[in-house]
Amino acid sequence: MAALGDYTSTEAIRACLGVDDSDVPDSYIIDSSMQVELELNLDEWLPDHASIITGTDRSAKLLKIYSQWYCGYLLTQRPMAMVQEFTDGKSGMKRFNLNQDSLIDSALSQAEHYKKLLQKEQGLTDSTVENFSFISISTPTVDPVTSS
Numbered sequence: 001m002a003a004l005g006d007y008t009s010t011e012a013i014r015a016c017l018g019v020d021d022s023d024v025p026d027s028y029i030i031d032s033s034m035q036v037e038l039e040l041n042l043d044e045w046l047p048d049h050a051s052i053i054t055g056t057d058r059s060a061k062l063l064k065i066y067s068q069w070y071c072g073y074l075l076t077q078r079p080m081a082m083v084q085e086f087t088d089g090k091s092g093m094k095r096f097n098l099n100q101d102s103l104i105d106s107a108l109s110q111a112e113h114y115k116k117l118l119q120k121e122q123g124l125t126d127s128t129v130e131n132f133s134f135i136s137i138s139t140p141t142v143d144p145v146t147s148s
Contacts (some may be wrong), residue, residue: 001025004035006053008066016072016110017026017103034071034077041070045115045123059121066114073107076100 001011010026042049042063052059107120119125141148 002030004029004038004067004071007035007038008064008071012068013071013075016068017075019109029071029075034074037074038067038071045124046118052122059118062114062118062121066111066118069107069111069114073104073111076107077106
C-alpha cells in the first residue's frame, strides 16, 4: 500500500472501485501523478486543504473520503487502467462485464457528494460567476448639447 500524501492510499482508491492490486498496481497510480491532480483540484476550491487534512475532525475525515473518490474518478479516466481480458496465448479469462460509463458516473457522484458535505462543513459555497460588460450603450434622457 502506498500513500498519496496524507490524503488517501492506493488501497483506498482501488477499494472504492472494487479492484485489487493485480488490476491496478500501486506504481500505476503513483506514476500517473494522481496526487498532483488531486492537490491541483483541491487548490481550486479548498485552498487550506493541507492544514485541514492533518486534523482529526469531521472536515479531515470528509477530505479523506473526498480524496479517495476523486482519485477513483481519476482512475476511471485512465483508459487502460482496468484490463478486461487476461490471456497467456494458450488460455484466457474474461473479466465480468464492466460498464465503464456507470463506474465513472458513480465515482464522480460520490466525489461530488463528499465535496458538498466538506464545503458545507467549511462554510464554503460554490462560487457563481456572473459575466458583465465593462462597456455598454447608454441612452441619455437629456441631450448634452441642447440640455433638453
